[in-house]
Structure formats: structure tokens, C-alpha cells
Amino acid sequence: MHPVRKQRLIIVLLVVLFSSAAVGLMAYALRGNINLFFPPVEVLSGKAPVGQSIRVGGMVVEGSVQRSPDSLEVRFEVTDNQATVPIVYAGILPDLFDEGQGAVAAGVLDEQGVLHATEVLAKHDENYMPPEVADALEASKAAAAQAEEAKQ
Amino acid sequence: MWSFFHKLGSPPWLYRISGSILRWLLPLTLLGLALGMTWGLFFTAPDFRQGNSYRIIYIHVPAAVVALAGYYVMATAGAVSLIWKMKMADVALRAAAPVGAALTFVALLTGAIWGKPTWGTWWVWDARITSMLILLFLYLGVIALYEAYDNKEAAGKACAVLSLVGTVNIPIIYKSVDWWYSLHQPASIKFTGPSSIDPSMLYPLLLLIISFYALFTCCLLMNMRVGILQREARTKWVRKLVGL
Numbered sequence: 001m002h003p004v005r006k007q008r009l010i011i012v013l014l015v016v017l018f019s020s021a022a023v024g025l026m027a028y029a030l031r032g033n034i035n036l037f038f039p040p041v042e043v044l045s046g047k048a049p050v051g052q053s054i055r056v057g058g059m060v061v062e063g064s065v066q067r068s069p070d071s072l073e074v075r076f077e078v079t080d081n082q083a084t085v086p087i088v089y090a091g092i093l094p095d096l097f098d099e100g101q102g103a104v105a106a107g108v109l110d111e112q113g114v115l116h117a118t119e120v121l122a123k124h125d126e127n128y129m130p131p132e133v134a135d136a137l138e139a140s141k142a143a144a145a146q147a148e149e150a151k152q
Numbered sequence: 153m154w155s156f157f158h159k160l161g162s163p164p165w166l167y168r169i170s171g172s173i174l175r176w177l178l179p180l181t182l183l184g185l186a187l188g189m190t191w192g193l194f195f196t197a198p199d200f201r202q203g204n205s206y207r208i209i210y211i212h213v214p215a216a217v218v219a220l221a222g223y224y225v226m227a228t229a230g231a232v233s234l235i236w237k238m239k240m241a242d243v244a245l246r247a248a249a250p251v252g253a254a255l256t257f258v259a260l261l262t263g264a265i266w267g268k269p270t271w272g273t274w275w276v277w278d279a280r281i282t283s284m285l286i287l288l289f290l291y292l293g294v295i296a297l298y299e300a301y302d303n304k305e306a307a308g309k310a311c312a313v314l315s316l317v318g319t320v321n322i323p324i325i326y327k328s329v330d331w332w333y334s335l336h337q338p339a340s341i342k343f344t345g346p347s348s349i350d351p352s353m354l355y356p357l358l359l360l361i362i363s364f365y366a367l368f369t370c371c372l373l374m375n376m377r378v379g380i381l382q383r384e385a386r387t388k389w390v391r392k393l394v395g396l
Contacts, residue, residue: 005235005236008234008235009235011234012231012234012235012316015313015316015317016316016317016319016320019316019317019319019320020319020320023320023321023324024320027324031332034279034331034332035279035332035333035334036276036277036278036279036332036333036334036335037333037335038333039333057333057335093272094269094270094271094272095269095270095272096201096202096269096270096271096272097272101201104335119272119273120272121271121272121273121276121335122270122271122272123271123335123337124201124202124270124271124337125337125348126337126338126339126340126348126349127340127348127349128199128206128209128340128348128349128350128353129199129200129349129350129353130196130197130198130199130200130350130352130353131197131198131199131200132197133200133350134200134201135200
């Protein structure tokens with residue numbers, strides 16, 4: 001390669017390298033702020049600020065959703081399998097909100113560690129399948145659980 | 153190999169060869185798009201949780217994938233233009249920007265339309281969506297920067313540097329859902345291990361991703377042909393071509 005072109009190639013590589021390093025350092029410095037939500041374990045360990053608007057995300061605990069009979073108020077818990085955070089919300093939940101599914105709630109933590117949410121979003125996972133496949137998967141899971149029980 | 157590279161720098165040769173590529177690639181692309189869309193939108197089963205709204209994946213994912221890949225095409229053209237001072241690389245860089253911008257916009261728009269019924273919101277400032285918005289601004293920035301200069305040689309140089317600096321954003325977009333807590337789900341198509349999307353839904357998606365790559369190539373070549381003619385408007389071969 002011609003020496004002039006080689007020099008320009010090196011400059012191009014350096015431009016890419018240094019800009020990547022600069023952005024990488026920036027992302028590293030801001031790593032906590034880029035996260036959209038706090039997982040429950042960070043809320044319990046006191047990393048999430050109390051009295052400020054934050055987001056908490058995790059799996060909705062099975063059987064934890066309680067709806068008020070005379071208002072839109074709903075209570076549920078989210079977990080990351082290490083800690084759970086109770087959430088109170090008055091409003092309409094998204095269609096895909098469900099127990100055992102991901103959810104992200106925005107609101108303010110009170111002193112008791114309850115999140116008073118002003119917005120609840122459903123977090124969809126990366127699994128896509130037709131309903132028949134989902135049913136078959138469910139059935140085989142149930143059969144496996146039964147077989148396990150029969151063994152014991 | 154070098155002779156091919158040098159030929160790439162010749163406007164009449166590039167104009168002719170792109171014309172003959174387009175003659176078969178364009179109909180093939182349209183066929184692939186029509187087949188993939190019909191297959192994906194009408195002949196696949198609905199999703200077990202999202203129902204029919206998941207079908208937007210057949211536009212959203214191909215557009216997003218090719219918007220990212222297109223940026224690398226643009227940045228590579230920028231590098232070639234800086235190192236070898238090849239004019240045709242400038243033309244390619246300028247031609248790729250609006251196509252990439254359009255694809256990025258489609259990905260953002262379809263994402264918002266899907267987000268409303270699925271997440272419950274049109275827009276959220278999570279890492280994936282924000283970095284994708286930055287990609288749109290990078291594409292638009294390249295277009296604006298090119299137009300801001302009267303001297304097209306300086307314009308090409310400035311755009312090449314901007315597009316090279318912007319490449320750092322592409323791995324960030326790609327890995328954002330793994331590095332940070334985001335509302336956007338991780339990738340369903342996995343290169344290692346089984347994908348978490350059912351094969352019956354995956355095949356039309358793969359066909360559409362290939363078709364979108366082909367669509368990008370077609371748009372890029374067509375844009376480049378216009379760019380070549382504009383750039384070479386005073387030369388003998390163009391005047392002969394248009395019958396002057």
C-alpha cells in the first residue's frame with residue numbers, strides 16, 4: 001500500500017478507536033443512569049431514592065395481583081427472585097400485564113418500601129410462538145411435573 | 153482483486169454494472185418482499201400472548217436490522233473515500249444516508265405502534281430506543297452536513313469523518329438490551345443456540361430480512377446512479393448517454 005494511504009488508514013482507525021473509547025467511557029460513567037428501571041433487589045438494598053420518581057421492574061409474582069372491588073386500584077408485587085417490591089396503582093393496566101410476566105412501574109417509593117405507581121408498563125419477553133405450541137409446551141410441562149410427583 | 157477495486161472507481165463502469173445488477177435484483181427483491189409479507193401477515197399463526205399485533209415484527213425487525221447494517225456500508229464508504237480519495241465512495245456514502253434514515257424511521261415508527269398495545273406506551277427513553285433515535289439523527293446529520301457545504305469534496309470528507317465516529321453507536325444499539333435494564337426485549341433470533349421464536353414464524357421473518365437487505369442494495373444502487381449522473385453531468389459519456 002502507498003505510504004500516504006497507509007497513513008490515512010491509520011488515521012481512520014484511530015478516529016474510530018478514540019471515538020469508541022470516548023463513548024465507552026461515557027457509557028461506563030453513566031451506567032447506572034442508562035438503566036430504565038431498578039430491580040427489586042436494588043430497591044431493598046437502598047440504592048433507589050425514596051420520595052423521588054423512579055421505575056421498578058421485574059416479574060409480577062404469581063397470585064399477588066389484588067384488585068379493589070369498587071375502584072381502579074390494584075396491588076401487586078414484582079420480583080427478581082432475590083427480593084420483592086409491593087406496588088399500588090390506580091389506573092388501567094396494559095393488555096399484556098399478567099402474573100408471571102414482566103412489568104415496569106413508574107412512581108414514588110414511600111417509607112415502608114411500597115411503590116405508588118403513576119404508570120405501569122408490560123415488559124414483553126422474547127418468546128414468540130403460536131397458541132397451539134404454547135398449549136403443547138404447557139401440557140408437556142404439566143405431564144413432567146406429574147411424573148415427578150408419581151416418582152416421589 | 154485490485155483491478156476490480158480500480159474499476160469500482162470508474163463512473164461509467166459503475167453506472168453500467170449497477171444498471172445490469174438492478175435489472176434482475178429489483179424484480180427479485182419485490183418478489184421476496186411480496187412473498188414474505190403475504191406469508192408473514194396472512195399465513196402464520198397468531199402469537200400466544202400478543203395475538204395478531206406481533207405481526208409488525210415482519211416490518212420492524214428487517215427494517216431495524218438493515219438500518220444497522222446500512223450504517224456500516226455508509227461508514228465503510230466513508231473510510232474508502234478518506235483513504236483512497238475515491239469519488240465513487242463519496243457517492244455511495246451520500247446515497248446510503250437517506251435509505252438508512254428511512255429504514256431507521258420505519259423501525260422507530262413500527263416500534264411505537266407496537267409498543268402502545270403491548271407495553272402500554274408509545275415511547276419510553278430506554279437504552280435501545282434512545283440509541284436507535286441517535287442512529288436516525290446520525291443519518292440525518294450526514295445528509296445535512298453534506299448539503300451544508302458548497303465544496304462537495306470538503307462535504308464528502310466531513311461526512312466520512314462523521315459516519316466513522318458514529319459507528320460506535322451500532323454495537324451499543326445491538327447490545328443495549330443485554331447491557332442495561334431496558335423495556336425492549338432481548339433478541340429472539342439467536343446465532344448460538346435455538347431461537348426463542350417458533351420456526352413457523354421465523355422462516356418468513358428470515359425471508360423478509362434477506363429481502364430488506366436486497367431492497368437496501370437496490371435503493372443504494374439507484375441513488376448512486378443518480379449521484380453519478382449529477383457528478384459527471386459535464387463529461388462526454390453522460391452527454392452521449394442522454395443523447396446530447
